[in-house]
Amino acid sequence: MILNNIYELRWKVLPPAAGVAMIGMAALALITAPTEVIEGDVQRLLYVHLPSALASYFAFSITAICSVLFLLKRDFKWDSAAQGAAIVGLIFTLLTLLTGSLWGKPIWGVYWQWDPRITTTLILFLIFSAYLVARKSTSLDSDKSARFCSIYAIIGFLDIPLIHMSVRWWRTLHPQPIIAKLNPALPDEMLLVTLFSVLAVILVAAWFITLGIETELLSQRLLKLKAIAKASISEKS
């Protein structure tokens, strides 16, 4: 009941909160945050690159959770929710790759490197692109296809821990973890702006995911309605 009431507030709370947080994030990232001594102004891309990556993990986690729920309950609303979240995850993965590429050129001298973290991120993008292509190319109410895609999404999700650990396991151009540890290796001002940016982008991702899920649910309802209308019309005629 309480969860339902909170969910009902999504249209009133999420869009304004996300909008205000994003404007705040842009101001903090471009004006307030100090300039990094070695990389200069281009380092400010951290405030969109890292949050985009975390937002994609957030979205794909929802896809994986909804896929597990679909397999347990066989309710197609979880399948639709998984698809809605996967689209948002893909968008944020693409933004991570693009902003990373634009950050990489002035620092590494190239737009693209077959670095373990970049490569595993690209693999994540390809895994969930294939998931959506497979799911959209088959009937939305096909139980077999939904089951197959749910299992595929859960296995695909395992790439995220691989991305996270890639900087520890392999030699990579990416730095070792600088925030996710007891004593973050960022100055306090940069750390605060980073955390605020993560919060802002996660809010946007949450808003997009709810919109995406509602759209998928609506298209599934429309399919059912079409089938009912078709059956009823052919019965009368």
Place this chain on the structure above:
Amino acid sequence: MSEVGFLFAGFAVFWAGLFTYLVILQVRIRNLQNQVDMLENTIENHDEI
């Protein structure tokens, strides 16, 4: 391109990506709404007959 140019390009790509997705969703929702309206009209017309 200068450092600031790359910074501008990165932020532009990020904001453009978010707005593009919102526009795509808006168009999709409108299409779905149109289909629901068409379906309702079809059912109403059929009931009248």
